Amino acid sequence: MKKQKIFLLAFAFLTLFSCRQKNNLEEVIQIPEPEAQETQSVYGNPAEVKAEKGKFKMRGLTYAYNALEPYIDGKTMELHYSRHHLSYCNNLNKAIAGTDYEKWSLEDILKSSDPNNMEIRNNAGGYYNHNLYWEVMGPKAGGQPKDSLALAINRDFGSYDAFKAQFVEAAGKQFGSGWAWLVIDKTGKLVVGSTQNQDNPLMPDMPVKGMPILALDVWEHAYYLKYQNKRGEYISAFFNVVNWNVVEKKYLDAMKRVVKQ
C-alpha cells in the first residue's frame, strides 16, 4: 500500500512537471510577430504613386508610410502623400499646362508668378512645401542639430531650446491651416515664422521670408486621425522625426547662395 502511494505521488509530480514544460513551450511558440512586420503590408508603396502627367513628378519617400510611427501614423502618412500631395502635384501640372510657367523652375514660380493666380499659388506652394516636409523627416531621427547648424542656431536664437520654443509657438499660433518654417533670410540669419494655407517664404509679401530649410505642416489633414484637435501634441511629436542631417545640408546649400548674392 505504501509503495502504491509513493508510485502515485511520483506519477502526479511527473505529470505536473511535464505539463508545465509543455505550457512553457507553447508560450515560446506563440510569441507574436513584430508589429512593424504585421502592419507593413497594410499600407501601399509610396514609390507607386505617380503624377498623371506634366513637368512635376511625385518624388516618393525615402521611408515607408508607417516608418515614422508612433509619432506620425502610417494611415495619415499614406493619405497625406498619396491623396493630398498627389492632388497638389497634378493640379500644379494642370495649372501651368500650355503656359510659360512650364519653362520656369518651381522656385521661380513661387518667387515670381502672379500671386493672384490662386490655382498656381496654392498648388505650387502645396507641392514645394510637402516635398520639403517629407524630406526633413525620417525614421530613427530626432535629437538635436550638430556642427554648423547647431552653431548657427545658438548664434541666432541663443540656444536650441530657445529656437524650439519659437518654432513650437509659431506652429501652434498659426490660425487655421498653414505651415511653420525655419528659413535663412537674405543676410544669412536663421528666422522662424509661419504662413497661411499653402503659402511659402519664397513668395512675395510673406510674414516670414527666406530660403526654407525646415517645414512643419499644421493643416489638420497632417495630424487629425491620430491627434484629433491636439495640434500641440503633434508639434511636439514632430521633433522626434526631424532628420537634422538633411536640415543641415539644406542650411549649408542655402548659405552658399547667400554668400554668392
Ligand SMILES: [Fe+2]
Ligand atoms: Fe499637408
